[in-house]
Amino acid sequence: MITTTSDKAFSLVGSQYAVADAKPLSPDDYRDLVKRRAISILHITPDEQEWADNEELRRETEWKIMEKIHSDSNLLPIDFLSKGVERAKAVCRILAPSGLGTGFLIDRGMIMTNHHVLESAQEAGNSYAEFGYEENGNTIKLKLKPEELFITSPFEELDFTIVACETAGIEEIVPVKLLRSPTTITRGEYANIIQHPRGRKKEIALQDNTVSYVYEKVIHYITDTEPGTSGAAVFNNQWQLVALHHAGWYTDKAETEAVNEGIRISAIVAKLIALAQSGDAAAVQLTQKLEGTSPYLGFYDVEGLIDDSGDLAEIEIPSFKGDKRFADIGFWNIEHFNSSVKEQRVKDIARIVSEMSMDALGLVEVERGALDQLVKELKVRGASMDYVYLDAGSRQDLAVMYDTTTTKVELRNDINRKYSRLLASTVNGKPAFPDNREPLFALCTVNEEGQDIQFLMIVVHLKAMRDALSTSRRTVAAETLAVIIEDLKQTDEFRELPIILGGDLNDDAGSASLRPIMNSPAVITLTLDDAQAGYLSYIGNHQSLIDHIIVTKDTKTGVITNGRQKDDAGIVRYDKSMADYLKNISDHVPLVLRIVYKDSPAEIGTLTHAPGPNVIWAEESTLEKALLKLNLSRIHLEEERQYYDADKDRFDMVNYYRSINLQGGGSQLFQQLHRLLLDTHTSIFSYASSRAQLYSGVDLRENGNLHSLYSGKTLDAEQLIQEDFRTEQLRQEFMASLALHGQANEEGFQEMLEEKFVYNVEHVVPQSWFQKASPMKGDLHHLYICEKECNSYRSNIPYYDFADYNPEAYRETIRNECGKRGGTIRFEPESGKGEAARAVLYFLLRYPGKIQKQGRVDINLLLDWHKNHPVTLHEKHRNQAIYALQGNRNPLIDLPEIVSQIDFGG
Template identity: 55%
Template sequence: MINTFNKNKPISLIGKEYALKGVNPLEPKVFRDLVKRRAMDILNITPNNEEWEVDESVRKEVEKNIYEKIHKENNLLPVDFLYKGVEKARAVCRISTPDGLGTGFLIDKGMIMTNNHVIQSKEIAEQSFAEFYYEADKQVVKVKLKPEDIFITSVVDDLDFTIVSCENLGIEDIKPVHLLRSSVTITRGEFVNIIQHPNGRKKEVALQDNKVTYVYDKVIRYNTDTEPGSSGSAVFNNKWELVALHHAGWFTDDNNQEAENEGIRISAIVNRLIKLANEGNQNASRILTTVEGTSPYLGLFDVHGLIQNEKDLLEVEIPSFKGDKRFADIGFWNIEHFNNSVNQQRVTNVAKIVANLSMDVLGLVEVENSALDRLVVELKKSSINMNYVYLNAEGTQDLAVLYDVETTNVELRNDINEKYKSILSSKTNLGNDVFPKKREPLFVKCIVKEEDKDIEFLMIVVHLKAFGDPESMTRRKLAANIISVIIDDLRKDESFKNIPIVLGGDFNQTLDGDILGSLIDSPYLFTLTTDDAKAGYVSYIGNRFSLIDHIIVSNDVKLGSISDDDAAIVRLDKSIRRYVNNISDHVPLVVRLIYKNAGNIPEYFRNKHNSLCTIVKDEDSIEKTLLKLHINKSKLENQINYYNEEQDKLLINEYYTDIHFNIGDKKILFKDISKLVTNTHTKWLSYDKSKRELFSLVDLRENGLIKSIYSGKLTDPEELIREDYELEKVKKQACKGLLVDARYLTQVDKEEIIEIIESTCNCNVEHVVPQSWFNHKSPMKGDLHHLFTCEKACNQFRDDDEYYDFPDYNPESNIERTISNCGKGEFEKFEPESGKGEVARAVLYFLLRYPGKIKENRRNRINIDLLLTWHKEFPVSLYEKHRNKAIYELQGNRNPLIDFPQCANGIDFSLSLV
């Protein structure tokens, strides 16, 4: 029955009929997880997750152990148990309404929670008041309720709670009992403690002998001493954490001796507030700012980025998120001097922060393993099972990745450090290590476990050289170049090309200037802290406030929007006293990766501007390009790394799966292959980018040198790279001059000036289909399949002449119209001395990839029969196979004339020239 007939009578729900409706038992998997998390705290165990997943007897045995430990030690509680209880009791108040008396408690300054059946409406609230300190030897403080400020309620048959504002005068010093987000604060067999005003009497507490009998999705049930008037009481566990809102009770025997009580789980109430906030309820949003802790299932960001429809709102977390959890919460934090001598109080403080961050994976900087061991032990006291992997550098500033064992598998990839040791051990011109004290990047492959599909990503943690002197800045710049080159190279590796990369840590460098340019400007990467830097946010809060910690991700990642941002800087110094002195001078950076409805995002590198100055933009520094060359040449020491035929066969078969080479119809085969090489050309490289790739990888021969396509002259690729960068400097200066005199120059004038500048260089790149034939347009200009290294003399000698086979030309003889062993040329015709097969297959590829793109007045310069003859007479070389595979990894498409030379006679190439 509900007593609501006398304002001096206690309000209560007594009777089984008042048990909350729509309550469901926990699913076995969810209940096992709850018991496991509670056991970590109560029994101090490290659970074996595989056993818990498959063996229900493990849960039963652990539950028995929890029960025995609790009941054996029920009279042996820490001395601070009573102190904390007294502090919590101050926040409990008696609620006086026109209908009677109940209990409530302060959940924030000027905000009270009680039952809906105590305060059903704003009208009731306006006529009600709360009495604090209604207890022995205390002066009662009455405060009015203010439903006009905040009022949220859920009816008695739903979650039976009311949150209402109140005056703050006279209760300013009371510490509120904040709502908690976590749903793993209590399990079956534990004791609860209830502070109440039974029958409207002065404040009393039911301690210890109050056992939890059932845990459901929205409620818990327990045996305890409650009476009418206890409605709206706070229910605590033995750590004085708020676990439930007392709701109703009933007798379970005919003699009315054995009672069972029911409390609404606080996590269920918080879920409702989140749902209301996502629906636009401003009061709910305000209340949520007071909620403490995080969900062990949803982490720091909670449901941000996950709510896409009404169904998702209903599945927020009851008690664990039941929707599609395909996300990973990732963070980076320089804890600063978290070494083996750290005191226990700091370990405890850091553990509390890590628990509240609730990351799946957290990259840590300036740590040591003994301190991390103690941190892992401390986290178990909060029912958090974490472990770590570790890079042991010299000194005390090591790197680590801390991860949630429940959600994530982590594999330390020292093999990556070994693979790139030749560049990771680089030194500056002054002889200093780029990565001081062997503090190389930490590479970790992470797998977030999902029911349908495991989610993988590669995490890279860095701590670059500090200080602002020129040498330290040089070391950071070279380190950024090395990391960028490694990432570029990993993206070509079958093991990593299809998984996202997340790079972060302490870069000791702001984003202004060019120190981190090779990472920030990489077409494969996106710097999440760019907008934070522009907004003036900081991550280093020591003696100089600055943003020197960053998160950079590969551009195949879908990011969850967190308060309209993609990354969050967690300013812990705003909420934790003496944070800098006691914790760290850095604050964490965190990000949520979303995999829900996220497929692979293609990368497009289209030149959207026609300005010549934009075209000559330097995309890779010379240092980065030389590092790429160094890696690629080192691979050539193993011949199979030059061209792995067995591996490429698999790629070839997969690439041409839908092509029927024996179809017997030349026109259909042309169209099918043309469509394939066009649709798979997903990465459009600028001409400058293509040149760097040509010199550092694509055109390398087995001996690590580059051979000019027409003359066969061997050249050191480093020489080509350095000369190309010198050319770019000259071109940039020319561009500046053109901008000054732009009104006096036509576009033709500008192009001619650039061509004159290029002609002064000792190296060049040959477009076997000359640029003038397609008006210098992209993506044709930067398509590596028809670009070859060619020294200036041969390039100029050929000009834009058509390929031709002179009957009287023999490369072995001395012909008047040959130059520098390039070939013979006359009457706008050119026959190369070498490379006939390579250029023929490149032109035929061009016809397949770009039908109709060659200008009409140049189409008569394409002799298809001659190209097919050269294709047949000069078979595909190992060099071409290497080129084709390398270009496939860079651009996404292949040259079918190299993969299947015999298909040439089955294709009608003339369709490209119609």
């Protein structure tokens, strides 16, 4: 334990602290950086041939970038300040025994700062992080936990430390994500620094630092104020993290101008990846959550930061040959493989397919006539192959080609029909899946030498182009695929079967448009590490990795090797071994993976996902996904799928309460149930995500509509979803406007927001009773649909029963169909008493001691309501749905009779 902290603030001032081996970028690398920033800032489409070795064009473009930046310096988007405020929440003050520094949250319970602030795990163990240490802020002091995670790079290398910390009170702070790309800032752009200078309250150097030079590992930025603070976060104008502030020095004796030096985040990320590949478990945990992609390898990237590039896991392979120990699966966009294909091209493609010896190969942009020719040519080469085909009615159809000696494939058009309403989703009248290019679903069974494996294969070809409409269509398609896969995994047929999705997704792994499918909790993207390494699948003019393989987490992938390199997927670069591949074959190369047969002793790939709670942030609850899930829920009801599966629920209940002594009672039973609810609460939802879950499925009634908790009125779910997202948008715009005028921190601001922007969701335990803290705020068990008028009418008033109410003591009011109120201290709902009572009792079990102030909860009243208003079918449906989402259950719904055995005094 530390008892004192030095008042000294870490701030390295002096040119002697500059990184010693700051190598400048090569002319080619710097020219490429300027070109890529011009794409982002000037919105140009560069001619690659024109840019080759053209320094004059680089200088001209760089001047245009600077001119654009400085001419627009006072014209920033309206949300610039509100985004900055959100970023600032993640910045904290570090209190170490030897001094004060700055740090920032990079993941849930993980902080980054400088090595010279926290040099060792021992020092970190005696240090704290202070969040909210700012004007009008609520300071939260948390202990650092190096025993859980500690990574450091010495001062003379990259001068960073990453350490775990406690999370109580900061659950809803959105971390500052580490980005893989080294192309986030260039010379002439502004750098914004959020810091605790000299240990003071949080401050921001806004539009006050201009980048003067970009090196391989560091950037320099000039300011006319004091040098920055050790461990501060450095952002570009899009609030992307670009550097970790490291040191600074004055350039003149009068100290009127300072040069700051920041360690490039891309260099730190590359170091983390190198550590992960060498077996560092902490680095593995961090790199699994990296965002963005690197457009190339070797540009102040992984090369040069590790001793042997053979240690990398990402793998490109010159060729591929199937192996009978595995089910070999691939995906390939052959490009324009239509009925008019030339005979020589058919022969060339047949050579590749026969050499690969795949069990199943998903094909994109094909036609039946060309495939028939391919099958004949393969037969000439001794390969017995056939195909199933999804006719989109265009020249860009989909197929799965398979080895008839090892594999059986069944085209599952019934899945397309089942989800037809989702697959028909549109954006501004345009289909999310263009030209009728719905996904191809195929059930594959591979059997070799007495071993077998079955899996569902999904072949896709999403909308191309990067304009706003095309991106939106691709995003909705990705949302649709995520919803379908998540739903399939809930069915008896596919619950235990791997699902493998692949094809041409037409965007990068780190893109916003593919985030819905790649961030789905059901899947892992096998090509993500290849994207981070800068590998390619599209080898045309705008080289990139836009073909991907995504698998559900129950997939046992085999290892693909290339010499010493190993990976769970491979990119087959035939263009490096075949002359004129790009001209004669395709501008895409195949992607492959292997699945291990059931009970096979073969080596399994490193397909892992981090354990622990799955925090679902508000931005993941998009309008599109909420509407898709609502549509899906209604489809299930129309198909007469059970609204509530009683048999399954009984089975789940037996397993869930197996560890509880239900014959016991008193405080012991209370504590047992509390521990069970806590330990099984494995998914923590933000409030926005919870609202979307309520609207789209959790709170639906048997007829597919919603009912208000307090009034019992029927409400339209689609209308509520759209209204909710409109309200959230207006709320964000209003916050940005107030922030622009400096009013965001005024007293009563949050209360005013809550009163002005009300949602159609009721916290049965009002938010003000637990300071709006997480996970209580988003816990689905005490959230119910309730129209905003009744929500506002109840406010945060405790429940009451007016049977023996004295009308002379209080002024009694009645809100039509919402309930009855006595002043501001009593409220009795018109309906929903039993549901409300059981939700509050759950809250007391799950969060003992969290309700502030005595007298807000009348236990006897709740027990009476629980007894007099039995558990409804709707509650059982909710409880089952929430169990699938959150992981925990409400015992008062499952076992209503045990309520008399529990001592709710804890």
